[in-house]
Amino acid sequence: MDNPHFNSPPITRNMIGKRVPRSEDAKLLTGRGRYLNDIDVEGQLHACFVRSPAAHGRILKIDTSVASALPGVHLIWTSADIESQCAGMEAQFSADGCLPMTMPLLAKDVVRYVGEPVVLVVADSRAVAEDACDLIGLDLEDLEAVLDPRASIQGGPVANGERPDNVGIRGHASFGDVDEAFNNAAHVVSALYHPGRVAAAPMETRGCLADYDWAQDRLKLWVSAQMPHYVKLCLNLYLGFDESRCEVISPDTGGGFGQKAHVFPEEMLMPLASKHLRSPIKWVEDRRENLLAGSHAHEQFVTIEYAANADGRITGVRTHALVDGGAYHMPPQTMAVESWCTAAVTPTGVYDIPATEYVYEAAVTNKCPMGAYRGVGYMAGTLARECLMDDLGRKLNMSPFDIRRLNVVPEFPWTNPQGIVFDEGSWLETINVLEEMVDYPAFLKRQAEARKAGKYLGLGISVFVESSGESTGMLKAHGMHEIYHDTATVKMDSSGSVTVTSGLNSQGQGHETTLAQVAADVLGVSFESIVVDAGTSTKGAYGSGTVGSRAGVIASGCVNRAAYAIREKLVAVAANMLESSEDDIVLENGMASVAGAPESQVSIADVAMAIYWDESLWPVGFEPEMEFTKAWDTSRPMFSNGGHAMIVELDPATGFVNVEQVFSVEDCGVMINPTIVEGQIRGGVVQGIGLGLFEQLVYDKDGNLSTTSFLDYQTPTMDVSPPFEIRHLETPSKISASGVKGMGESGLIAAPAAVLNAVNDALAPFGSVLYELPATPEKMMRAMQGLVDLEGPEPWSKLWERAGVEPRESGSMETA
Amino acid sequence: MKLPAINYASPSSMEEACDLLSTDEDSKIIAGGQSLLPVMAMRLAQPSVLIDLAKIPGLDAIEESGNYMRLGPMATHTSILSSPVISKNLPLMSAAGKYIAHRQIRNRGTLGGSLAHGDAAGEWPLVLLALDGLVEVQSVRGKRTIEADDLFVGPYMTSLAADEIITDVWIPFRPRAWGYGEFARRAGDYGLANIAVVLPTEDTGTSGARITVGGSVGKIQRVTAAEDVLNGSEVSPELAKQAAEAGASELSYISDMHGSAEFRRGLVQELLRRTIVEAGERI
Numbered sequence A: 001m002d003n004p005h006f007n008s009p010p011i012t013r014n015m016i017g018k019r020v021p022r023s024e025d026a027k028l029l030t031g032r033g034r035y036l037n038d039i040d041v042e043g044q045l046h047a048c049f050v051r052s053p054a055a056h057g058r059i060l061k062i063d064t065s066v067a068s069a070l071p072g073v074h075l076i077w078t079s080a081d082i083e084s085q086c087a088g089m090e091a092q093f094s095a096d097g098c099l100p101m102t103m104p105l106l107a108k109d110v111v112r113y114v115g116e117p118v119v120l121v122v123a124d125s126r127a128v129a130e131d132a133c134d135l136i137g138l139d140l141e142d143l144e145a146v147l148d149p150r151a152s153i154q155g156g157p158v159a160n161g162e163r164p165d166n167v168g169i170r171g172h173a174s175f176g177d178v179d180e181a182f183n184n185a186a187h188v189v190s191a192l193y194h195p196g197r198v199a200a201a202p203m204e205t206r207g208c209l210a211d212y213d214w215a216q217d218r219l220k221l222w223v224s225a226q227m228p229h230y231v232k233l234c235l236n237l238y239l240g241f242d243e244s245r246c247e248v249i250s251p252d253t254g255g256g257f258g259q260k261a262h263v264f265p266e267e268m269l270m271p272l273a274s275k276h277l278r279s280p281i282k283w284v285e286d287r288r289e290n291l292l293a294g295s296h297a298h299e300q301f302v303t304i305e306y307a308a309n310a311d312g313r314i315t316g317v318r319t320h321a322l323v324d325g326g327a328y329h330m331p332p333q334t335m336a337v338e339s340w341c342t343a344a345v346t347p348t349g350v351y352d353i354p355a356t357e358y359v360y361e362a363a364v365t366n367k368c369p370m371g372a373y374r375g376v377g378y379m380a381g382t383l384a385r386e387c388l389m390d391d392l393g394r395k396l397n398m399s400p401f402d403i404r405r406l407n408v409v410p411e412f413p414w415t416n417p418q419g420i421v422f423d424e425g426s427w428l429e430t431i432n433v434l435e436e437m438v439d440y441p442a443f444l445k446r447q448a449e450a451r452k453a454g455k456y457l458g459l460g461i462s463v464f465v466e467s468s469g470e471s472t473g474m475l476k477a478h479g480m481h482e483i484y485h486d487t488a489t490v491k492m493d494s495s496g497s498v499t500v501t502s503g504l505n506s507q508g509q510g511h512e513t514t515l516a517q518v519a520a521d522v523l524g525v526s527f528e529s530i531v532v533d534a535g536t537s538t539k540g541a542y543g544s545g546t547v548g549s550r551a552g553v554i555a556s557g558c559v560n561r562a563a564y565a566i567r568e569k570l571v572a573v574a575a576n577m578l579e580s581s582e583d584d585i586v587l588e589n590g591m592a593s594v595a596g597a598p599e600s601q602v603s604i605a606d607v608a609m610a611i612y613w614d615e616s617l618w619p620v621g622f623e624p625e626m627e628f629t630k631a632w633d634t635s636r637p638m639f640s641n642g643g644h645a646m647i648v649e650l651d652p653a654t655g656f657v658n659v660e661q662v663f664s665v666e667d668c669g670v671m672i673n674p675t676i677v678e679g680q681i682r683g684g685v686v687q688g689i690g691l692g693l694f695e696q697l698v699y700d701k702d703g704n705l706s707t708t709s710f711l712d713y714q715t716p717t718m719d720v721s722p723p724f725e726i727r728h729l730e731t732p733s734k735i736s737a738s739g740v741k742g743m744g745e746s747g748l749i750a751a752p753a754a755v756l757n758a759v760n761d762a763l764a765p766f767g768s769v770l771y772e773l774p775a776t777p778e779k780m781m782r783a784m785q786g787l788v789d790l791e792g793p794e795p796w797s798k799l800w801e802r803a804g805v806e807p808r809e810s811g812s813m814e815t816a
Numbered sequence B: 001m002k003l004p005a006i007n008y009a010s011p012s013s014m015e016e017a018c019d020l021l022s023t024d025e026d027s028k029i030i031a032g033g034q035s036l037l038p039v040m041a042m043r044l045a046q047p048s049v050l051i052d053l054a055k056i057p058g059l060d061a062i063e064e065s066g067n068y069m070r071l072g073p074m075a076t077h078t079s080i081l082s083s084p085v086i087s088k089n090l091p092l093m094s095a096a097g098k099y100i101a102h103r104q105i106r107n108r109g110t111l112g113g114s115l116a117h118g119d120a121a122g123e124w125p126l127v128l129l130a131l132d133g134l135v136e137v138q139s140v141r142g143k144r145t146i147e148a149d150d151l152f153v154g155p156y157m158t159s160l161a162a163d164e165i166i167t168d169v170w171i172p173f174r175p176r177a178w179g180y181g182e183f184a185r186r187a188g189d190y191g192l193a194n195i196a197v198v199l200p201t202e203d204t205g206t207s208g209a210r211i212t213v214g215g216s217v218g219k220i221q222r223v224t225a226a227e228d229v230l231n232g233s234e235v236s237p238e239l240a241k242q243a244a245e246a247g248a249s250e251l252s253y254i255s256d257m258h259g260s261a262e263f264r265r266g267l268v269q270e271l272l273r274r275t276i277v278e279a280g281e282r283i
Ligand SMILES: Cc1cc2nc3c(=O)[nH]c(=O)nc-3n(C[C@H](O)[C@H](O)[C@H](O)COP(=O)(O)OP(=O)(O)OC[C@H]3O[C@@H](n4cnc5c(N)ncnc54)[C@H](O)[C@@H]3O)c2cc1C
Pocket: B028, B029, B030, B031, B032, B033, B034, B035, B036, B037, B038, B053, B073, B099, B100, B101, B102, B105, B108, B109, B110, B111, B112, B113, B114, B116, B117, B119, B121, B122, B123, B124, B160, B164, B165, B166, B167, B188, B189, B190, B191
């Protein structure tokens, strides 16, 4: 099917590709941003929650009597108060084997993770609300806490009665002759990788401000979110508000990284309470709430196995991905997407592997629900694939570059075993360029000399291909049936200035700048004449969400189509004014001119003025709209690619690992703004260093989270952020506006694998290999003594049997 | 994490502050607030009244007085770090103070607050003990002096009585060789291990080595076993190693998500060795 909105009108590049300084920075860097908590509405009240202190327990009694009597308290709700208004938020992922689960707005009868909201208190101030929370008695009867996903996925004690088997998703698939590959393999390598539990930890925590106007039956909801239109839909689906009566507003947002691509119980409760009290109500969580309940991410147990021929060419890959999903599906992302994506999307990567089979599972546990965080599923899958590649290289005595070059896809288009077509890429070149940037022979020399002096350097590389700009085409390629829907509105005033409204809001990525660059080139006007409203209100254009490396591709695609419609108007009138053919009109530098006769020209502002004010200059039958809303989408998936190399130094006396230097190669097609692309790379890679070396959410044996502040949950800071060298390759997409590809997630997708490979290279003289992140100093000290904690993979036959795969004779299933 | 409503007093003299502190046993002194306020915001402490020392004149002194440096309790970390007399007379203090937290916190946090808070990972307690300093305290019952050796009694525990206020901090200065070391994963973090080493030099004529440890050991303390190894001998890399081994095996360690006792022991031993070597080079 080829819908008109899959089409991208061509653009002549002028501003696209320039390092334009970000127009939002003057505001954001001088403290003039207006974040959620900067917005106050007259008469607003404040919310706080009593959260579950237990991982799993039956609620015997909630005593609110003392708290209700506290001056300044306006409302105290438990689940009984809201049951009739909302039955909870049901969520389900559309891959095979995922069953729905319902997350209550407030825990009913049973609490299922520490931090789960149980009681809502609304008071004059947050401080009073907290005072009241302290006065609420919560009697719980302990239930067994289910905390180990590798055990709970096999049944046993139940974490959430809605899934009595503890299975949030379970499915499998096989493509190509995997058995043959393993039966004939000269080498088989396998390992179990365990990236730790982390949180996206945006600097601005979650929050919202609901203002229900009873006189007009209208709701305004300010929310710190990545999917404001979806939030609006949920106001209807879960709460019954008419969408037409709701406006969801996105103020400046201090980071989202996927965490804010959910809809949370707290955000659904504020509108209900505001309607009930007829008062505006604000909820801004503190860091403790954010770490307890804001969604956790990335923790999986990924077992991966390669079959390779004698030369080291990989002929088959098996993957088993198990996510520690927490207590509920967090809507709409769910726990399922993480392991499904790892197993179904990432195993072949940039490598020409003809056969793949996989099982994905999500274990329900009594922990904070798993959510999205930059590189959902991609990070863990890339970690497993790229680190096992190094294992294979070590086994065959090949350099990490050579083993990858041997296996990389040689030419395009390439169809992976699942049948997904990759139109273009610079996959081999990425490996070559990384090797050159690192100066591999020089590094090896330096490493050898350092070792003699008792210093341990390690080099790790990781190459990736990323689904760029999550689109309908991407969903379809993976067998899903949903579609995406995104629009942009472009409006030109009679004086020629332009307003662009995007349906995709910004969490700091720089949409205001990049979308203005695109619109400027489509219309031939100056960058300065364009003002971008990056999705600040659902009254504007529609967007499916700033997720999945989408905005650069999808929003610019929509802007291109909407601006192009205006361009056609300008061209028609300019041709009439200049007495020329439309085909000869050039729009550039604010002027409409005739190709080949540049003296024959009129300013675009004058053309706009004519369209608004002077009918005599119109061609016959002209329709004078100067405001268009257009959708854009793709029917085919598109992919960006790249790689990172990292050099680390391990202090053998302390186990501290220092990242000395990062080398990044990125091919996201045509860059709209290289400075912004580089910012995305740096930020993502540093988050990857966090996941690789520092960050871990720690639950104790009773299911209490021990890491509830930044004292204990340690994100990377500037002093541990290494210098970067970044090289850009450019393989344009054939389908997007101007050839751009998405890249927002790439840093975090691939950096942890580079960290682990570098760490393992540094550990090589000690004969140890780590399979678990973060590589804390203690783990490094133990590894240097030959002690590595993570137990090995379960037998494949067992994993496969659990997933319902037919038992097979193939002895290769036990090669692990 | 918002403070409950709280009473606040801002006395203008030390006597008045002592009076207030003795009348209400749930009252608490506030200095820079950088340790106390977070604890209150997390609702782990709920004092009835905060008695602010900010308006009492003269509490932020940093001056030479005979063979001592006299520092007021309200001297901030930043003012100590930027003081030329401190870097001249007590270079160990300047070296250690750089590791305290981040700029904004150093601008508000105070010496008196740090010492009274008694965090085992705090730099100032470690330094005071290594440099053999003392604090003068006052209450409605009168004044007394507490030697650093008697001040730190346990994790977040000092020998200050609940009604006592630190009014002065005295640190002797004379030629001494020193070393300071800290292992923290990120700049500004509390150290996993902190060590201060003070060694006598030829013209010091004082007793022996003073080595103090914080961080992983739960309580600011001297590492006497390491001091014993060094006393009376010339410091060499080999001797530093021996002292570190002896010292590390004398101590007991905490164990938490940032490291097990065994791991921390290894860190402390290595840091002892490095810091003794560093101090030895200054003799
Ligand atoms: C993010 C962060 C990181 C930090 N990192 C470090 C670090 O790396 N190293 C470090 O040493 N510190 C660190 N701190 C703590 C900081 O140094 C504090 O400033 C210090 O511990 C307390 O000083 P204060 O003036 O803020 O005291 P306050 O917080 O005001 O008071 C602390 C305690 O001391 C009592 N007190 C204060 N003054 C007196 C007095 N004159 N007499 C008797 N009792 C008194 C108070 O009653 C209270 O119990 C950090 C703090 C934060 C918030």
